[in-house]
């Protein structure tokens with residue numbers, strides 16, 4: 123059995139990357155993608171991906187960091203994206219939960235990065251928090267050719283359907299194991315299997331039984347188990363289909 127963690131901030135974990143990657147391997151996590159969130163953080167992310175064969179990275183300026191955007195960011199992302207381990211642009215998008223005071227800037231930076239992804243023919247990992255309609259509106263208007271992954275999906279069934287009918291992907295993390303996550307459990311049961319990806323978003327959002335603790339890629343199995351249970355299929359089947367999807371989207 124093989125699992126892919128499509129979204130883990132290994133650079134933000136407390137201990138050494140070696141430890142977490144070893145733990146992950148022992149728990150059948152064969153490949154991990156580390157997203158970028160701000161220009162100063164790109165170097166450590168690239169460095170980890172260079173050191174480990176099965177680690178890949180993405181580059182992006184996170185919505186809450188949008189005010190840091192400059193022309194140099196564009197140049198830096200364009201240059202680093204040529205790296206053979208760069209598999210996408212992310213995480214980028216809109217976050218109205220964190221701060222709504224610079225929504226226009228968030229939108230501008232999101233659009234600019236969608237254009238980079240299109241130009242470089244890379245998929246996009248989208249961060250959308252309490253901004254579903256605006257996020258989709260911008261994607262509909264500006265995305266020409268990139269595949270899109272809605273990371274840490276937090277919409278309802280109707281929004282999931284809108285994402286899926288556009289041919290995009292739904293990435294589900296540890297929240298689905300939380301007792302009261304009814305909406306996400308419903309999404310996880312109904313999302314077409316060929317649109318489903320798994321992620322941890324480590325160090326955040328650890329699944330039960332580690333809820334509240336530091337998350338790590340090895341824990342992705344709890345999320346996979348929960349989704350398998352919800353759908354009444356085997357863990358192996360979830361692992362196989364999500365791994366195949368990850369390979370397809372990120373070309374890994």
Ligand code: NI
Nearest residue numbers: 129157213323
């Ligand atoms: Ni993240």
